[in-house]
Amino acid sequence: MRVVGLWLAILVSVPFVVLAKSTVATGVAILQYHHIGDDTPRVTSVTVAELEAHFEFLAENNFTVLSLTEAAERIEAGTLPERAAAITIDDGWRNVYSEGLELFKKYNYPFTIFVNPKLMAETPRLYMTWDQLESLQNYGATIANHSQSHGHMTWRLENESEAEWLERQRNEILAAQAEIDQRLGQQPKLFAYPYGEYNPQLAELLVEEGFLAFAQHSGPWGKYSPDGAIPRFPASAQYANLETLKTKLLSLPLPVVxxxxxxxxxxxxxxxxxxxxxxxxxxxxxxxxxxxxxxxxxxxxxxxxxxxxxxxxxxxxxxxxxxxxxxxxxxxxxxxxxxxxxxxxxxxxxxxxxxxxxx
Ligand SMILES: [Zn+2]
CATH class of the missing domain: 2.60.40.10 (Immunoglobulins)
Structure with a gap:
């Protein structure tokens, strides 16, 4: 009876043996900000004190803060540190310069600002000037592409064919990149979808044009993240709370294939x-x-x-x-x-x- 019992135990246990991979790579937690200040729309704002607390947390907890370009290289090479983060700021609001400059100088982290050149030309009082963006490059900023006009990119105009729509979006992306490169010298091809909205055709277009494209769903960036839909963690408003942000900064990329x-x-x-x-x-x-x-x-x-x-x-x-x-x-x-x-x-x-x- 004992022998039978043993065999049963083995038979029962076999289906639960999993062919496990022994190592799973770490990822990069990309923080996403918009406004810096306490008199701007709270839902897209972080205060100077909150931003400083985030920067200080990264420093005190041995995070390596990487530029998006270096992060991409290290994901590819499998050489990410145990704790890695990146900083991104969308829209290029003027308060990013006026409120953020001292912190950028103090911490000297690399960060990326995604701008809309057409909106900058139309309503200059809201946005940083090209001169301000250029000076932030001295304190770690990369200036990148957020489209010309910050529309809902997946929306088609009335009577617009799919091919015409895609061509219009290609122009939104490439014209913005041309202006950024002309103003600031050639910049890496990094794109953030306005509102984080994309579809497979847009993602494919961006990858085809050589861009890494960043969205707004959460999760760390790892080797399984598609180049056309890289996740970021919103870090403004209620998401600025370090208690919950901590868990996200320490999160690991789930290998979803x-x-x-x-x-x-x-x-x-x-x-x-x-x-x-x-x-x-x-x-x-x-x-x-x-x-x-x-x-x-x-x-x-x-x-x-x-x-x-x-x-x-x-x-x-x-x-x-x-x-x-x-x-x-x-x-x-x-x-x-x-x-x-x-x-x-x-x-x-x-x-x-x-x-x-x-x-
Ligand atoms: Zn935006």
Whole structure:
């Protein structure tokens, strides 16, 4: 009887043996800011004191702050440090210079400012001047591309064909880059989608033109992040709180090799899409403990094995998408480092009945 019992134990245990990969790379937590100040719209603002607390936290906790270009090289080469972060500031508001300059000088971190040349020309009083941007280059800034005019890039004009729409967007991107390069000398090809909105055609266009393109869904940037949809952590307003920001700065990139739905922009009828994530198995994390969050609900995925050391999570939203932008965040606890999480975020846009949505 004892022998039979032993055999049973072996037979039962075999299906649970996982062909685990022994190392999983770290990632880069990209912080995303807009305004610096306390008299600007709170939802897109960080105060000087909050920004200083973030910069100080990075210094005190042994983070290596990388430029986006160096981060890309080190992800590619597999030479990221254990803790890496990057700093990005969208829109080029004038307060970034007036409120931020002292901190940029003091900490001397590399950072990237994404600007809209056409808007700078139209309403100069709101934005930093080219001279100010040039002087920030002396304190670590890279000046990069946020399109000419900060529109909802996936929106088509009335009677515009898909080819015409794509050509118009190519011009939005390339004309902005030409002006930045002409004003400041050739800059690396880095693009931030206005409002973080993109579709597969835009992502493909940017990669084809040699850009790395940054979005606004959260998660650390790692080797599995698509070059046309790199995640960033919003760090303004309620997200400026260091207690929650800490967890994000320490998060690790979940190796998601494939995800569905393919486009963040849902058609009018897709109000409750099913998300499918194909993820590498690893002894570094506990996939069975993955939790996904949408709005205030916590969702446990359904799992299936797809072979080749991959598992597939099927995530059914428990409520309809809200109109406009939203995201599903999924976290998996590290099996090796207490308190660190592997993180993946899936962005959505649900259009209204006219195919539009608010800023
Ligand atoms: Zn913007």
């Amino acid at each position: 494939q995800s569905k739905p393919e486009s963040m922009i849902q058609s009018g009828s897709e109000v409750r899409p099913t998300v499918e994530l194909t993820i590498e198995q690893s002894e570094q994390y506990r996939l069975s403990q993955m939790n996904c969050f949408y709005g205030s609900s916590v969702i446990q995925p359904q799992w299936s094995e797809v072979g080749d050391g991959l598992s597939r999570a099927t995530i059914e939203l428990s409520s309809d998408l809200t109109i406009g932008r939203s995201r599903l965040n999924c976290t998996v606890p590290s099996a090796k480092q207490n308190g660190r999480f592997y993180w993946y975020s899936h962005p959505f846009v649900r259009p209204d009945e006219n195919g539009r949505w608010p800023d």
